[in-house]
Amino acid sequence: MDLQREEFYGRIERIEDERSHQPRRPRRDGRKLSSGNWIAPIAMVLAAIVVMKAIVHANVGPEGYEYRLAALAEGDVADRVGAWVLAADPVTVTLSALLRDFVD
Numbered sequence: 001m002d003l004q005r006e007e008f009y010g011r012i013e014r015i016e017d018e019r020s021h022q023p024r025r026p027r028r029d030g031r032k033l034s035s036g037n038w039i040a041p042i043a044m045v046l047a048a049i050v051v052m053k054a055i056v057h058a059n060v061g062p063e064g065y066e067y068r069l070a071a072l073a074e075g076d077v078a079d080r081v082g083a084w085v086l087a088a089d090p091v092t093v094t095l096s097a098l099l100r101d102f103v104d
Contacts, residue, residue, distance in 0.1 A: 053086055054095035058103070062088070
């Protein structure tokens with residue numbers, strides 16, 4: 001049994017040794033990972049959050065939305081952070097009004 005274990009760990013050591021000496025392969029498109037490629041995904045997530053807030057705001061109305069946010073703000077830390085993120089900002093209110101006008 002010890003012979004098999006020694007062979008196994010020997011193989012693992014050789015594999016790790018080979019990987020440590022190989023240069024990292026560049027990306028296929030040649031760009032580096034830190035060249036600002038993170039801006040578009042973050043912007044899309046933020047836009048999705050604003051659109052989601054506008055849809056909910058349009059469905060429940062401004063009073064209902066504020067009532068639900070007030071109830072959420074009375075919770076624990078995670079609920080308060082959620083209430084802060086979901087607060088109705090001018091962009092959300094404008095999109096909500098456009099959605100209500102579009103549906104009506």
